[in-house]
Amino acid sequence: MNIIVNDTHIILQTDDATASHILLTKPDIADYSNVTTRPLVKSYHLIKETIWDRFCQCVQDTAKHCTDDVHHDCYAMTFSALYPALLSNSQAKNVLYYGQESAAFFLSFLEDFMTFLQPDSSLVGLSPNPFVFSGLANGSFHAAIIDLDAGCDLRTICDVLTKIRKNGIVVLYTALDAPAGDVATLLSHAAKTVFSSSALYVLTIEPALCDLIYPYSSEALVLTYTEELLTQIAELKSLIQNIQQGDCQPEDCLYAAKLLARTEKALWAIYDYLEDCRLPVYANTLKEAVMDYYIGLSDKTDHPGYSDKLSLAAQDFFPAIETEF
């Protein structure tokens, strides 16, 4: 990949020069020395370096330091995609990055450009763990960058999107095969740019998109699971009470064990959001106690220890669930 800079353009070109892509055209605005649409920024005058110059430098530095990185084209295109958003007004910008550690050089040059524009701007790099979003307020970032090759599923992407302000943008890139399934459906709403084997998608956060993605976000998922969970648990509580009172058939125990297995799975699905991380194990222990009780009923070794164990496990599980939800 080569970066070609001339007086009016920054161009991305393949090594064999068979393909090229205009990353940026220099804005033609008389009032700002033919530099940019951006309002006056103090640092621009102080260091006597134009935004155009700094931008070119950062893109070139990224290219130089990331030659062996499979995503080098993506980085250059991301600079280009973010440029209008970063210069849209004089506010400091918060940008989120979700991807791989190998992007460190790219991030450092992007941050350099952002803080050149506004010293208070910040770039937050998150490690690829879907849970990291739970600690971030919704709508708190101006833009996000997502490395699709870092193993993102639809929920992760939707979680990122919920963190972006109205009219903010989300840039997603990949140097591998085009995403398939649900992610591909979401990306059909994005503006797509392809260069060489890399693809860049840009989504703008609009109300229609927000409505579309919310059901797939962790927040919605947790709410859905919680609703289902509470229904299941109400049923379970009544079943377990019947079992404890001896008012049950063996099949009731089996059904309770199945419900508990389902409850356990639901708890694992929202594990990162639980305050009491012992809940799934409590569910498992109660399931085990119900199974023991059932086996005791079946083989006629109906030992009082099994119902004691059931009571103890229920005493751990139900109050903990009530406290949690």
Add this chain to the structure above:
Amino acid sequence: MKKYNICVIPAYPLENVQLLKDRILIPYVCYRHFGNSLTIVTQKKEDYPYLTYLEGAQLHVLPCSESLSHMEAAASYVAANYTEIDLLFLFGARLEYTELALQYKALRPDGIIYLKLDMNSGWANALPLDHTPYAAFLDACDIISCEARRLQHLICQKWQRTIEYIPNGLYYPLYPSMEDTVYENKDNLILTVGRIGSVQKNSHVLLYAYALSYLRFTTPWDLVMIGSVTPEFQEIYDVFCREFPEIAPHVHLTGSISDKAQLHAYYRRAKIFALTSQMEGGSPNVYAEAAGFGCTILTTDIDCAQDMTDHERLGRIVKDSENIPAYAQALSALCSDQVYLEQNFTAIREYIHHYFDYDHIAERLRLIIEDAASEKEIL
């Protein structure tokens, strides 16, 4: 009820004594309850006379050579026989299993892999969970169990998935003399069984704690240590005999006892079973045996100590495995409390019968396996 073709593949060539331990006994009892067949697949390490205890089990000896390792041969076996394996039983969260498990999963997506961890908390903290193939191996396992509640909590939080609690227990048909054991026939005998002198077993703690307790005994007690003895421990024992010539005749090193009837005779006589281990993989198989014969348990605080003693209702736990005076204190207190030992004889046998009986455990595993299988059908 579905009948499963069960296959057990140990990570390393099987030893004869292991045939009657959890790694084989659990799948064997599962086979007795809901199995169509049980095949034990291993490189032959020695003769397997204990196989006669496992009626119906088949042994498949792998054709290993210098160029074909146990695990490579096992992978070939799976490739050739996967249609006949409905339930693959693996033992130990070992990296060696990675290829085998993924291969089976690819060939038999409807098959069930059950991994019994045989792990302690130290090991759980050292696993390469960020190693992608290893993580894929764990993901491929439909059911994972561990042997101690403490471990279950730890591993669940680390792995964020369901871990079943399946303790090491007893298969009663192998203990014909267990049922008619009576407390009145027991002697003032403290028993330990294991690899005497291995670092893990910490046997010197028991030896010297016994010597300290000896001074406090109001009635005489003997210590019997059964198992192969390391040269290092033999030296310790020789020094001990010279240091304490009066106590030495009361300490008996029997060596390894392979005759089960003879071993069980010691359990029948013992009132106290002593464990001084620093750690155990899973829970010691000897615990359930001793408890089944009505021995009160004195143990160090290994992962399964709370489960073994039902939170010290049925035995005592010494927190620090290196604290000889504390262990001696607990031992002498137990020896002087004949009422507790007698009451505990019945209580611990009941406890073990209800929660550590492999027949009961196999039934629970059947429910868990059926649940995993029905989930696959839904998917």
